[in-house]
Amino acid sequence: MTLHGQTFVVTGAASGIGAATAALLRDAGAEVIGVDRNTAADFRGVFVQADLSSAEGVAAVAEQIPERIDGLLNIAGVPGTAPWRLVLSVNVFGVRDLTRALLPKLVPGGVVVNLASNVANGWAERRDQVIAFTSTADREAALDLVGADPEITGNSYRFSKECVRWLSLEAASSALGKARVVSVSPGPVQTPILEDFKVDHGRDKVEGAVALLGRAGQPADIAHAIGFLVSPEAAWIHGTDVCVDGGLSAHRAAADSLSVTA
Ligand SMILES: NC(=O)c1ccc[n+]([C@@H]2O[C@H](COP(=O)([O-])OP(=O)(O)OC[C@H]3O[C@@H](n4cnc5c(N)ncnc54)[C@H](O)[C@@H]3O)[C@@H](O)[C@H]2O)c1
Numbered sequence: 001m002t003l004h005g006q007t008f009v010v011t012g013a014a015s016g017i018g019a020a021t022a023a024l025l026r027d028a029g030a031e032v033i034g035v036d037r038n039t040a041a042d043f044r045g046v047f048v049q050a051d052l053s054s055a056e057g058v059a060a061v062a063e064q065i066p067e068r069i070d071g072l073l074n075i076a077g078v079p080g081t082a083p084w085r086l087v088l089s090v091n092v093f094g095v096r097d098l099t100r101a102l103l104p105k106l107v108p109g110g111v112v113v114n115l116a117s118n119v120a121n122g123w124a125e126r127r128d129q130v131i132a133f134t135s136t137a138d139r140e141a142a143l144d145l146v147g148a149d150p151e152i153t154g155n156s157y158r159f160s161k162e163c164v165r166w167l168s169l170e171a172a173s174s175a176l177g178k179a180r181v182v183s184v185s186p187g188p189v190q191t192p193i194l195e196d197f198k199v200d201h202g203r204d205k206v207e208g209a210v211a212l213l214g215r216a217g218q219p220a221d222i223a224h225a226i227g228f229l230v231s232p233e234a235a236w237i238h239g240t241d242v243c244v245d246g247g248l249s250a251h252r253a254a255a256d257s258l259s260v261t262a
Contacts, residue, residue, distance in 0.1 A: 003030035004029035006029075006070040007070055008032055008033070008069065008072070008073060011035040011074055012036055012075035012077060012115075013032070013043065013047070014034070014038040015191065016191030017189060017191060017219045017223060021219075021222070021226050024226075031045060031046075035061055037051045048064050058093075069110065071111040072098070072099060072106065073112075073115075073226060074094070074098060074113070077090060079157055079193050080197075080201075081196040081199050087160050088142075091160035091163070092133070092134065092160050096134060099112055111179065112168075112171060113181075113183070113229055115183070115222075116165050117164075117185050120164065121185070123163075129152065131166060133163060134163050165185075172238055172240075182238065182242060183240075185242070187209065187213070187217055187248040188217060188245075189222060190217065209248055212251065215246075217246060
């Protein structure tokens with residue numbers, strides 16, 4: 001794979017999957033503009049330190065991005081151990097608003113990759129809430145829509161990634177013939193956020209899943225999938241979610257089906 005002459009914006013580039021993806025793209029010859037609230041020591045490329053949780057932070061990033069980019073990789077994210085408003089602000093509004101701000105800078109045939117999660121596989125069950133939330137431009141008004149629903153505020157990470165699945169589908173449909181949009185849904189990956197998932201989703205559940213799979217995913221497992229998705233070889237992959245979870249979702253779906261037929 002060669003990405004010489006191409007420029008990618010990678011959010012969450014200071015850690016985990018974002019850092020691994022930035023390194024992989026650079027190794028393939030691309031220019032990388034990393035974005036993160038934290039600094040990244042020895043980052044090879046342009047680095048924009050910014051907080052994507054606010055509209056102002058997103059606008060400040062967009063201003064610093066050149067007029068022509070080949071791809072936007074929305075990888076920054078916070079876990080459900082953070083306050084629910086922050087989770088939805090970074091994971092949903094950050095993705096939605098940065099994508100809208102940078103789409104005009106995307107070259108024809110450019111690509112957007114959004115990090116979702118396999119915890120969002122049931123996103124269509126909350127389709128109406130997801131669409132109402134993501135289509136409300138005013139952030140406070142959107143947060144007010146869901147603030148009284150403990151099913152959402154108590155599972156803010158899952159809801160945030162359900163919104164990312166929908167935003168990806170919606171953007172893919174709007175961008176048909178102009179740019180590609182895909183989401184990537186990892187299972188448990190060994191990064192700093194995994195400890196928070198153990199608190200949020202239950203230690204036994206997360207550690208049980210890792211034991212079942214034989215190992216946790218590594219940032220490189222996800223970065224390689226993203227690297228392929230942004231490459232010219234993936235030109236016909238558009239508007240879909242790519243599950244990269246070691247088979248966890250397949251196992252759960254099969255187990256659910258067997259329990260129904262048993
Ligand atoms: N690790 C997993 O098990 C897993 C599983 C499914 C999905 N994901 C998703 O993958 C993405 C990457 O996560 P990771 O595993 O690399 O975690 P990570 O914690 O290593 O990296 C997340 C990065 O996002 C940055 N970030 C958070 N809030 C920000 C803000 N307001 N502004 C700018 N940057 C901000 C953090 O500083 C950090 O560098 C996230 O969206 C996460 O939800 C991770």
